[in-house]
Amino acid sequence: MSFVKESYAIGSHCFLLREGDTFSIAAAGSNAANPVSASNVPATTTPEWIDLGVIEEWEDKPTSEEKRLYRPSPGQLVPKDVITTKQDLKFTFKSNELSVIAHQLLYRTQTLAAGAAYFNPLAGVPPRGFLLLQRYDQYNVLHQVALLWVRIKLTGGMKSGDGNVIMPEYEADLLYNANNIVTLS
Numbered sequence: 001m002s003f004v005k006e007s008y009a010i011g012s013h014c015f016l017l018r019e020g021d022t023f024s025i026a027a028a029g030s031n032a033a034n035p036v037s038a039s040n041v042p043a044t045t046t047p048e049w050i051d052l053g054v055i056e057e058w059e060d061k062p063t064s065e066e067k068r069l070y071r072p073s074p075g076q077l078v079p080k081d082v083i084t085t086k087q088d089l090k091f092t093f094k095s096n097e098l099s100v101i102a103h104q105l106l107y108r109t110q111t112l113a114a115g116a117a118y119f120n121p122l123a124g125v126p127p128r129g130f131l132l133l134q135r136y137d138q139y140n141v142l143h144q145v146a147l148l149w150v151r152i153k154l155t156g157g158m159k160s161g162d163g164n165v166i167m168p169e170y171e172a173d174l175l176y177n178a179n180n181i182v183t184l185s
Contacts, residue, residue, distance in 0.1 A: 009138040012058040014093055015049035016101065016152065018111060018129035023048045036129060038149055041179045044132055052170060053097030063088045089174040091131065094167050102168040105154040126153035131172050144184055149177035
């Protein structure tokens with residue numbers, strides 16, 4: 001891969017398998033006989049991935065807390081170093097489709113299966129799981145595949161009216177996991 005600059009319009013596809021979900025194809029070193037966990041990783045090719053819908057907008061945003069260190073030069077204090085003490089990576093994306101998983105995340109329900117007919121609001125918490133991101137350019141060439149252990153929720157609520165389309169806004173916080181991987185192509 002070269003470091004040649006090019007202009008890209010990147011489209012994102014987002015999929016989720018929640019902690020405790022079952023899957024049929026495991027990543028190397030994992031076992032499909034066991035449910036999803038931080039240490040039991042599904043393959044990117046397993047058919048059980050939950051599609052989070054058509055993604056219209058997305059953003060990957062790192063944040064950090066830093067401590068600035070100074071030294072005299074000769075008497076005035078000038079920056080010597082900046083030490084990062086905490087760092088986060090947040091993934092946000094907006095879908096133009098409403099799904100069962102969007103209901104689970106917004107209303108903080110128990111884990112919902114496809115086709116769920118009812119739920120109990122506030123019966124659960126935002127789940128952890130593996131987020132699969134696939135990023136394509138304007139020529140439909142795959143440039144990035146990410147398999148990430150996250151905590152995911154819906155933000156911004158859901159509203160409609162005046163001809164507006166309901167567009168769930170997802171937010172996923174990257175959690176430390178030795179199995180997190182991003183592949184560039």
